[in-house]
Amino acid sequence: MTDVTNVTMRLNGETRTAPASPETTLLALLRDQFNLTGSKLGCDAGDCGACTVIVDGKAVNACLMLAAQADGRDVLTIEGLATLERLHPIQKAFEDNASLQCGFCGPGVIMSAKALLDENPDPTAPQIRDALAGNLCRCTGYAKMIEAVHDAARELRAQADALPGHKRRRAGGEMESA
């Protein structure tokens, strides 16, 4: 009895459209319509963070958004990070630090870290803890994740500095044009 409408979004850099009934969550749309199963269905109540994706630059629980609310917006999932050639620096740092064990929470944790580093390229340990507080992991105890985010931040800063016409950072993480 309810109307199925088309939802169009910019998804991992491409414009994508899929039909969704009103009660479809963004998470269900990603997994069932777009076959992007990296984002996980955990608690389905906004507590565990396994479904974390980035919408318009902000980390959100995809289980707490309706698909229709993502219409016209920019959505980034874990599948949008790596290329065929190489992992994203955050993923590489998680691998190098053995930051994940079972891995179920990983996509959500990495997307939370990505949202943090996009806004704050040089976070402190408390800032990293705060950014990951909405992601539950029952295997690792988090310490190696926090180390990995530090490493990834360092690597991303080095990459940014190596770019021609790069932005130079001042102390405190503020950006200024070189």
Place this chain on the structure above:
Amino acid sequence: MRAFELVIAKDAAHAVALLAEHGPSVKVLAGGTDLLVDLKSASNVPQVVVDISRAADLKGIVITEQGLRIGALVTHTEIMRSPLIRELFPALADAAHTIGAVQTRNLGTLGGNLVTCVPSMDSGPPLVALDALVTIAGTGGRRQVPLTGFFAGLRKTLLKPEELLVEIVIPSENLGKPADFQKFGLRKGQALALVNAAASLWVDWERNVCVAPRIALGAVAPTVIRASTAEAHLDGRAITPEAMAEAGRIAASEAHPITDFRASADYRRDLIAVLTRRALANAYARAKAMREGKNGD
């Protein structure tokens, strides 16, 4: 989730019209952090959900003639990052930071936090301590009520089915009033308050006495309450550590905390005394720092 019809409101007036059209069972969707969780577990889902999350006139943080106006759709993250709020009401930014986690703060709205009206809401105490008003829109126009009166009971507000909370206003006479927020939960991340408390006060520096003190408590009664006997004890009284500790003890005797799986009523009463004293002491410290900052100019 069971099926429902989703209608998107383009602004507050449209939302009110939709609420009136679809009757009392209709639900309002803003940040979704409470509503969608409820709808997933509910056995009878409403037929119609009105999505107000795209209504631009319900957003924004601005100073108006009346005071500081915060749109009902402003998220907890936006409150934490607002330069206006950080300068004028750091206690409100502190409270927003203790809500949920990044993901839920990016979605969840101030209006939603108030309308859901759970006893442990963290936005309530600092706003009550600053004498906040709320503006309600209905089919017959708009009305304003004090936030304390807006809270009608456990998960209950003054809102009629066809009404919408549109904004929160901190009156202009309280702009920059020194205030503080304290929360005690079982963890730092993603924890509901066992008790939360906010205090605000002006200082008469000639006499070093407390003027217009406010103490607001959460999670210790069906709704956020003011500890008015404790406030009366402090009003016009010299500001001393003893007076603030006594105000905390009085506040504890004014509340009606419950025993549940998180904490006992006795433990909560102890927390009220401690958190109230700390909130008052920090508000006073903030008042001093503001005065010294001014004199330094």
